[in-house]
Amino acid sequence: MSSRAMIPRRPFSLRPFCLYVLLFLSIGCGRAVVPPSSPIVATIDDDSINLDEFKAAFLEVKTPGMLDENSESVKELKRNLLHQLIEQHLFLAEAVRMKLTVSAEELQQTVDRIKEDYAPGEFETMLQNRKTSQDDWKERLRRELLSQKAINQAVPEKIQIAEEEIQSYYKLHAKEFVRPKEVRARQIVVAGEEAAKTIRLQLTQGADFAAMAGAHSLSPDKEQGGDLGFFTKGEMPEEFDIVFTLGVGKISPIVKTAYGYHIFKLEEQRPSKPMTPAEAAERIRAQLTQERREHFFLVWVSGLKEKSRITVNDQILYQPLVRPESAPEPALD
Numbered sequence: 001m002s003s004r005a006m007i008p009r010r011p012f013s014l015r016p017f018c019l020y021v022l023l024f025l026s027i028g029c030g031r032a033v034v035p036p037s038s039p040i041v042a043t044i045d046d047d048s049i050n051l052d053e054f055k056a057a058f059l060e061v062k063t064p065g066m067l068d069e070n071s072e073s074v075k076e077l078k079r080n081l082l083h084q085l086i087e088q089h090l091f092l093a094e095a096v097r098m099k100l101t102v103s104a105e106e107l108q109q110t111v112d113r114i115k116e117d118y119a120p121g122e123f124e125t126m127l128q129n130r131k132t133s134q135d136d137w138k139e140r141l142r143r144e145l146l147s148q149k150a151i152n153q154a155v156p157e158k159i160q161i162a163e164e165e166i167q168s169y170y171k172l173h174a175k176e177f178v179r180p181k182e183v184r185a186r187q188i189v190v191a192g193e194e195a196a197k198t199i200r201l202q203l204t205q206g207a208d209f210a211a212m213a214g215a216h217s218l219s220p221d222k223e224q225g226g227d228l229g230f231f232t233k234g235e236m237p238e239e240f241d242i243v244f245t246l247g248v249g250k251i252s253p254i255v256k257t258a259y260g261y262h263i264f265k266l267e268e269q270r271p272s273k274p275m276t277p278a279e280a281a282e283r284i285r286a287q288l289t290q291e292r293r294e295h296f297f298l299v300w301v302s303g304l305k306e307k308s309r310i311t312v313n314d315q316i317l318y319q320p321l322v323r324p325e326s327a328p329e330p331a332l333d
Helices: 017-028 051-061 072-099 104-115 122-128 134-154 163-172 194-204 209-216 220-224 238-245 278-307
Strands: 040-044 047-050 184-188 227-232 255-257 262-269 310-312
Touching: 040 072, 040 134, 047 051, 051 072, 072 122, 072 134, 072 278, 122 134, 122 278, 134 278, 163 278, 184 194, 184 209, 194 209, 194 262, 209 220, 220 227, 220 310, 227 262, 238 255, 238 262
Parallel strands: none
Antiparallel strands: 040 047, 040 310, 184 227, 184 262, 255 262
16 A cells, blocks of 8 residues: 555645546547538537537536527527637647648557546546547547647747746735645554554554554555654545544544545644745736736637637427427437
């Protein structure tokens, strides 16, 4: 059992601006090959999005509560979804124009990384549930990688942020930069509740926590006497939050998690306090870099749309796509 598996921390990170692009690109992973006879929802220059493609994407994002397709909220969802699909086509066309390619090795490496997130057999089951073959799925993944390469060409990865800009931002937003309360705790993890009860009783009677962790804990941090180091609320699994209710030197009740039965001891705590400009600098730099990249991205997408001939068939876009189970599915025409 690795320490990462035992203690999954959640470090601060800015959401990459292109995640929403990849989110909607991933919708296509479940599409079956669409027949050319399907009605056209939108055209983008010489390319098009037909109703089968749009319906497959809609069913991926539709929730059970979306019963009335004539409601304004569902219509707005369809508009937004179509705009995302149009952007997919624009990105891919731009990648082709720029003569970007994805090698077989690149594609296979990405496939292998994705498959690592699935248990044995789950990946194949996912493809079956989405009614797509592995070859079709890999082809769509290749197009996604091509699109992402086009984005990476248009949006600089590294952007210079002047120190004066960072200092100015800190002065205007100083209240946003507060270091949250931190605690330093130890833990002992065992497989059974009875063993946890026995160990906790010994701890309350004066047994040394670090020594008991070294002798009995299943967690890799046993080598450090169960020391978890300093962390803030939210960095550890929710069950660990009980530590924030303890007084220094106190022992927690037994806490059950997916890893076993835990006993915690609070060693130290640091109160919440404002961050200094130096402490906040890297976070501000990351935030300003992210905002600048988002700006570049939006300007680029806007330019692609302005240069393209895009038409939308509202009559096809807003027609009902899902029928109640008791009603037959109509032909798409």
